[in-house]
Amino acid sequence: MTPDITIFAYIGKTIESTLDIFVSATSSNVITGISGLVLAGVILYFTIYGYLVMFGHIEEPLFDFLKKAGKILLIISLALGVGTYQSNIVESFRGLESGLSTMVHNGSASNIYDVLDISFCGGATLTEKALDRANEFSILNAPATVIGWFLSGLIIALATIILTVVAAGYILLAKVALSMLLGIGPIFIMCLLFPPVIRFFDAWAGQVITYILVIVLMATAMAFSLKIFDAFVGKVNFADPGQHALTIALQLLIISCCLLIIVFQIPTIAAALGGGFGLSMLNPLRGASMAARGLKNIVNPVSVRRDMGTGHMETASRMQHVRSGNTVMNPAYSRRLYENLRTGWGGWNKNQSPNKE
Incomplete structure (x- = not known):
């Protein structure tokens, strides 16, 4: 032709x-x-x-x-x-x-x-x-x-x-x-x-x-x-x-x-x-892959949260934390988090005066 x-x-x-x-x-x-x-x-x-x-x-x-x-x-x-x-x-x-x-x-x-x-x-x-x-x-x-x-x-x-x-x-x-x-x-x-x-x-x-x-x-x-x-x-x-x-x-x-x-x-x-x-x-294709990874990091970022079952800090994505129940949307996790904050995890203890060292 x-x-x-x-x-x-x-x-x-x-x-x-x-x-x-x-x-x-x-x-x-x-x-x-x-x-x-x-x-x-x-x-x-x-x-x-x-x-x-x-x-x-x-x-x-x-x-x-x-x-x-x-x-x-x-x-x-x-x-x-x-x-x-x-x-x-x-x-x-x-x-x-x-x-x-x-x-x-x-x-x-x-x-x-x-x-x-x-x-x-x-x-x-x-x-x-x-x-x-x-x-x-x-x-x-x-x-x-x-x-x-x-x-x-x-x-x-x-x-x-x-x-x-x-x-x-x-x-x-x-x-x-x-x-x-x-x-x-x-x-x-x-x-x-x-x-x-x-x-x-x-x-x-x-x-x-x-x-x-x-x-x-x-x-x-x-x-x-x-x-x-x-x-x-x-x-x-x-x-x-x-x-x-x-x-x-x-x-x-x-x-x-x-x-x-x-x-x-x-x-x-x-x-x-x-x-x-x-x-x-x-x-x-490589550019699209990098853009997709960037979007994934925005939608599903990796963070560190305390595991409700073991009490250890766990590094995982947002969806993995949700599946494990390590989110404030879980009533049990919210209650456990509130109790831990009261006992000192957050740097405050109700039995300790703020001015007392």
Whole structure:
């Protein structure tokens, strides 16, 4: 199926062209800014190293020194050469992203944005057929049928839009974040020269791989969704008078919800594989879970009360205290609490004068 609608392809290509310019300009500025400092540090390092060798404070084979010097020169050439960084580092990560994504694309799709457009067109085709089916009946003679097919088309349209827009949002966010990291990449590559800060390069590389995996896995999910849409469209016969409108809509709604859950989990999966954490924190399911826990703490908070049976302090939720009878709504508990307050639990004893110590 060749997409007639190219919304995502147009948006994606426009944003990517802007991001390419951003990466090139930012990396060039970063390289210009750190070149002097890095070269001065390397010259100082070799100068001090030479003096230490001259005075006999360092004794190591010449091969070890050459290996160390070769490593330093390789890192500097990759990080401080504008053309070298663009062609070897940026293009390598871009090629890894596009290469892995192309492997999971459907036949006519040349990139991830075409997959989104094809998926969107599949839902639009179903919506159009449902609305055409509704127009075949009169609202006066068959109101239930007209409303049913109209609702069917509406549900199909909403499910398609939500699924494709959420997937496109994650993809664009990952591409923007990836471009930002590649723009400042020379700084983290130079961290390989200094052992105390090598961990910053590891974190940078892990985050770059995480965003690449988000894009690749999202392409996989959308290609999988496209196959499901195509299979569903092939089985639906809108010309059949016995075809139930709401049944079609509910089936597609259930499928879309399941696919949406998969899409929400992709950033978490990518973070686990790549060692990053960025997009996984934006998971709506995790946000809903945290909101539910916060609401639970308001409605059913945990508190400490004295157990009426044992006399010990007990930590439990409000509902657990109610089930155990440890609440003022229980007459026995209220009476016991009043007696305990009178005997000194509350710091007051009726047999003791307030002024007496």
